[in-house]
Amino acid sequence: MNVGNFPFVIAALLVVFGLYALLFKRNLIKMVIGVSLVETGVNLFLVMLGYRSDGAAPIYTYANAGERMVLPTPQALTLTSIVIGLATTALLLSFAVFVHGHYGTLDVRKIKELRG
Amino acid sequence: MGGCGMNQDGMSVIVRTVTRFIYGLILVFGFYVIMHGHLTPGGGFQGGAVVASAFALLLVALGTAGVKGHLNKHLLQSLEEVGALAFLGLAFAGIGTAFFYNLLANTGGGFFGVGVPAGPNAGVLNAGGLVPLMNWAVGLKVMTGIACIVIVMLVGARKEGTE
């Protein structure tokens, strides 16, 4: 079955939704969700790059004999990318907690003035 | 802020009972995923995330006051540093040949040294050299690191919100 480029369009749509949440929402937590959606779309695109048609997972335990395997390197590097996304999200949420404690609100239009 | 459940008491009796029952099962499953990382899909990062979700379940269900007897933040922090240093030490173990050289692979049946037959097979647990040890080091690091982050953010957020 020929799917053409449809899976790559799905990954691009995830990035577009994340960009929408990042640009058009005013709550800080919703913007953090947008960043997380962009990272998810990029990770999905990375894993989709290593697929071979009619391929199986690159694991030899209980595998069928003589089967084609997909490429293992993009999966290994996506693991690194997911962990880095976790680190970024943890620090973003910590900063959101501090902004809420200092200004009393999470609206980005109200936290523009500097306050001591 | 009193109705969101993130207070000292935790959640209702049903949630607390089910959590006490299922916490051990999640821990065992996470350790299984870490241990068999060189045979089945999984490994250090994935199993560490599963165990960290068990710690987060404990924190949400019992509240910050109930978890003080179960999880010790200073112990978790020390274990995370031990895990990071263990991973670095295992990378330096084969420095006689190269950095990240697999010292114990195919050494003939000792500690993780059995060879693996080529092609599809049923999986040999005693194989892999330094790879299962690296799985344990990274799994320890990830599970205690994420547990530390969750505990510190929950306790600190309550204090920041009420100041």
Add this chain to the structure above:
Amino acid sequence: MRKALLLVCFLFVTAFLLLAATSTRPFGTPNEAAMDDYFIANAQGEIAVNNVVTAVVFDYRGFDTLGEATVLFTAVISVLALFRKRREDEQWGGAA
């Protein structure tokens, strides 16, 4: 005015991303697979593991895993340092 400009830029970026996603190679045909074919063929002989992805993560590309462990460690230490109790603020403010 600013909302209209923002909307135009967002639609431009959306069109660019969708155009780029449809002009890649068809799904399922990777370009150069020689290195991964070597990994799949030799992981059981050299490293004695059944899981080729774990062999790539911890042995063939172990340096990337070391960098990732460093990033995770830095993130945990940064969060722990941010939420520290500020009891020493009076000391610093008085001494400076």
